[in-house]
Amino acid sequence: MRKIGIQQIEDIALGASLLGAGGGGDPYIGKLMAIGAVRECGEVTLISPEEVPDSALIMPIAMMGAPTVLCEKGIGGTEYKRIFEMVERYFGRKVYATMPMEAGGVNSMLPIAAAARLGLPMIDCDGMGRAFPELQMVTFTIGGVSATPMALTDEKGNSVIFETITNHWTEELARAVTMSCGGSVTCSLYVMDGKTMKAYSVHDIVTRSEQLGKAIRNVKNATSGTPEENFLAFSEGVRLFKGKISDVLRTTDGKFNLGRVQLEGIGDCKGHHGEVTFQNENLCASVDGKILATAPDLICLVDTETFIPVTTDGLKYGKRVLVVGLKCYPMWRTPRGLELVGPRYFGIDADYIPVEERVKGGAVNV
Amino acid sequence: MRKIGIQQIEDIALGASLLGAGGGGDPYIGKLMAIGAVRECGEVTLISPEEVPDSALIMPIAMMGAPTVLCEKGIGGTEYKRIFEMVERYFGRKVYATMPMEAGGVNSMLPIAAAARLGLPMIDCDGMGRAFPELQMVTFTIGGVSATPMALTDEKGNSVIFETITNHWTEELARAVTMSCGGSVTCSLYVMDGKTMKAYSVHDIVTRSEQLGKAIRNVKNATSGTPEENFLAFSEGVRLFKGKISDVLRTTDGKFNLGRVQLEGIGDCKGHHGEVTFQNENLCASVDGKILATAPDLICLVDTETFIPVTTDGLKYGKRVLVVGLKCYPMWRTPRGLELVGPRYFGIDADYIPVEERVKGGAVNV
Numbered sequence: 001m002r003k004i005g006i007q008q009i010e011d012i013a014l015g016a017s018l019l020g021a022g023g024g025g026d027p028y029i030g031k032l033m034a035i036g037a038v039r040e041c042g043e044v045t046l047i048s049p050e051e052v053p054d055s056a057l058i059m060p061i062a063m064m065g066a067p068t069v070l071c072e073k074g075i076g077g078t079e080y081k082r083i084f085e086m087v088e089r090y091f092g093r094k095v096y097a098t099m100p101m102e103a104g105g106v107n108s109m110l111p112i113a114a115a116a117r118l119g120l121p122m123i124d125c126d127g128m129g130r131a132f133p134e135l136q137m138v139t140f141t142i143g144g145v146s147a148t149p150m151a152l153t154d155e156k157g158n159s160v161i162f163e164t165i166t167n168h169w170t171e172e173l174a175r176a177v178t179m180s181c182g183g184s185v186t187c188s189l190y191v192m193d194g195k196t197m198k199a200y201s202v203h204d205i206v207t208r209s210e211q212l213g214k215a216i217r218n219v220k221n222a223t224s225g226t227p228e229e230n231f232l233a234f235s236e237g238v239r240l241f242k243g244k245i246s247d248v249l250r251t252t253d254g255k256f257n258l259g260r261v262q263l264e265g266i267g268d269c270k271g272h273h274g275e276v277t278f279q280n281e282n283l284c285a286s287v288d289g290k291i292l293a294t295a296p297d298l299i300c301l302v303d304t305e306t307f308i309p310v311t312t313d314g315l316k317y318g319k320r321v322l323v324v325g326l327k328c329y330p331m332w333r334t335p336r337g338l339e340l341v342g343p344r345y346f347g348i349d350a351d352y353i354p355v356e357e358r359v360k361g362g363a364v365n366v
Numbered sequence: 367m368r369k370i371g372i373q374q375i376e377d378i379a380l381g382a383s384l385l386g387a388g389g390g391g392d393p394y395i396g397k398l399m400a401i402g403a404v405r406e407c408g409e410v411t412l413i414s415p416e417e418v419p420d421s422a423l424i425m426p427i428a429m430m431g432a433p434t435v436l437c438e439k440g441i442g443g444t445e446y447k448r449i450f451e452m453v454e455r456y457f458g459r460k461v462y463a464t465m466p467m468e469a470g471g472v473n474s475m476l477p478i479a480a481a482a483r484l485g486l487p488m489i490d491c492d493g494m495g496r497a498f499p500e501l502q503m504v505t506f507t508i509g510g511v512s513a514t515p516m517a518l519t520d521e522k523g524n525s526v527i528f529e530t531i532t533n534h535w536t537e538e539l540a541r542a543v544t545m546s547c548g549g550s551v552t553c554s555l556y557v558m559d560g561k562t563m564k565a566y567s568v569h570d571i572v573t574r575s576e577q578l579g580k581a582i583r584n585v586k587n588a589t590s591g592t593p594e595e596n597f598l599a600f601s602e603g604v605r606l607f608k609g610k611i612s613d614v615l616r617t618t619d620g621k622f623n624l625g626r627v628q629l630e631g632i633g634d635c636k637g638h639h640g641e642v643t644f645q646n647e648n649l650c651a652s653v654d655g656k657i658l659a660t661a662p663d664l665i666c667l668v669d670t671e672t673f674i675p676v677t678t679d680g681l682k683y684g685k686r687v688l689v690v691g692l693k694c695y696p697m698w699r700t701p702r703g704l705e706l707v708g709p710r711y712f713g714i715d716a717d718y719i720p721v722e723e724r725v726k727g728g729a730v731n732v
Binding site for chain 1 (some may be wrong): 389522523524525526527528530531535536539541542543545546547
């Protein structure tokens with residue numbers, strides 16, 4: 001058990017932008033909400049999964065929809081309280097704690113804001129260990145946990161409770177309501193007991209995020225090694241490519257931001273060609289036509305100088321980036337995990353091979 | 367208090383197709399469901415509004431979506447029970463009775479099926495006195511009654527509870543879910559107490575519907591007067607036009623069936639031209655360019671021989687129809703009523719004038 005204040009929020013947000021793997025939304029706006037809530041209501045207590053009683057009722061908090069909409073439309077002052085009351089009323093029990101469902105991107109921040117405003121502790125875990133675009137893409141789905149009852153509310157005061165036959169149906173119906181509410185809503189889903197949370201969540205991911213953020217912030221202060229070496233060491237990242245963005249192609253299917261970024265090699269990658277495709281998050285990285293990493297491993301583009309992660313929204317011509325692969329949470333590498341978030345689910349015609357195996361023998365420097 | 371059996375269902379369904387004013391869906395498929403339920407579970411007890419205690423909890427039942435989808439997709443055996451359990455759980459109280467929200471079209475039948483299957487009495491009232499296309503278009507909205515909490519379920523087993531800030535928002539969000547569920551769902555909305563039901567519902571509309579159906583069935587058996595005279599007498603209808611359908615133009619905006627039917631005068635209307643526009647229901651009838659009736663008055667097209675109502679779905683070239691205007695429920699003629707369902711809401715550039723005033727002095731026979 002420890003406290004999360006403003007410096008911790010800054011670091012968690014920076015780490016979360018790396019775990020977002022290009023997606024999940026820039027945590028900036030969420031960071032402002034978390035800081036605002038902590039300034040108003042005091043620091044948040046972070047507890048480890050092991051500290052939670054098996055029978056405790058856990059209410060995860062997330063935003064659903066387009067993070068870019070969130071920047072325009074915001075979250076009012078009443079959403080968390082309304083969700084909290086809906087959940088307590090539905091279950092007829094007290095909520096013990098909240099937790100993030102998605103450690104990557106803006107959803108790393110909103111549970112902090114909710115915890116501060118509701119006076120609840122937040123658990124150091126999530127259901128992804130990264131960011132993913134659809135709500136059934138969580139470790140809890142692997143564990144057979146239902147996303148519903150799911151409570152959803154918008155900033156105007158409309159609220160909805162879903163009970164669905166599968167988590168894909170939750171995604172379908174909640175997505176439709178989210179669009180009708182203007183593109184972004186606040187919700188609680190996968191409400192569960194402490195025992196389930198302990199069994200299936202990605203433990204200690206908030207702390208991991210904070211450590212990553214702190215390390216990025218201090219990447220140039222190390223006494224030995226180059227900043228790049230330091231970055232790869234603390235992020236446990238596999239270096240995939242280094243290049244200058246030569247083109248960005250974007251499309252949308254109404255629900256997701258789809259696209260493809262072209263990279264012209266620089267430094268030791270000069271003369272080679274890199275490509276990263278994305279659907280909100282980065283999905284597949286290849287060099288000279290050879291796939292080096294796919295979802296569910298994390299494919300992260302970071303600035304070659306500052307090592308600050310670049311979200312897919314922020315990709316632009318001329319930017320120099322290091323492409324890094326991070327191992328995903330082991331549960332995603334199981335058959336059930338790959339069925340949910342493997343490359344084929346996203347339309348990539350390739351079997352999943354762990355990033356560290358794909359680059360064995362140094363495919364990086366070509 | 368009286369019983370509703372198969373003959374009553376037949377008559378109510380026929381009357382409901384007149385009160386549908388062209389829309390609300392052909393009650394045929396609903397009739398089969400009501401008859402099936404009564405055969406399996408026994409006759410339904412119909413009670414008058416006055417028999418209901420002020421504090422009783424009333425659970426109206428309706429389908430939302432496209433009646434034509436209902437023909438393909440049906441309603442399974444479990445929807446009414448699920449809605450019932452959702453409502454009782456939400457309110458923490460026993461449901462006393464059900465009622466129709468819409469006396470016109472297919473929604474006249476589903477509450478009978480629900481009442482039979484749940485062993486509940488049905489109240490002899492509704493919230494429209496006809497059919498309308500959107501869920502906020504009920505007398506209860508005039509009375510300031512909230513449509514929510516609204517319970518919705520599909521035939522697959524997905525269910526949703528809405529709480530919205532206005533009845534327009536209920537329409538917006540429930541419509542989105544209905545579309546995602548495949549275009550038709552079962553729901554309960556405007557759950558209310560007996561006192562509210564008595565204050566704002568259209569009383570005795572089920573009995574009125576049954577009487578209309580019985581009269582249509584017997585229209586040729588009268589001992590005096592022509593069948594047309596008899597039809598106009600018992601329906602209290604204003605004769606607007608008699609013609610042969612010369613053209614039907616249909617469009618859709620994804621949510622509604624829109625269109626326009628052209629009529630070439632026959633009999634005493636020969637040489638004149640009639641036109642009826644519709645959005646699910648008939649909205650406006652004019653002869654030689656002069657408006658003779660608009661919503662919220664009921665504009666009904668009936669077969670000139672059998673006097674069986676023709677729904678907008680059933681309009682086709684060559685069919686001979688009598689166009690009749692029926693006075694709407696008086697509450698619709700108030701300023702608040704006209705704001706909800708007056709001609710301007712439906713995009714008709716005309717003030718509302720009651721049908722009986724528009725045809726004063728015999729505009730009918732031109």
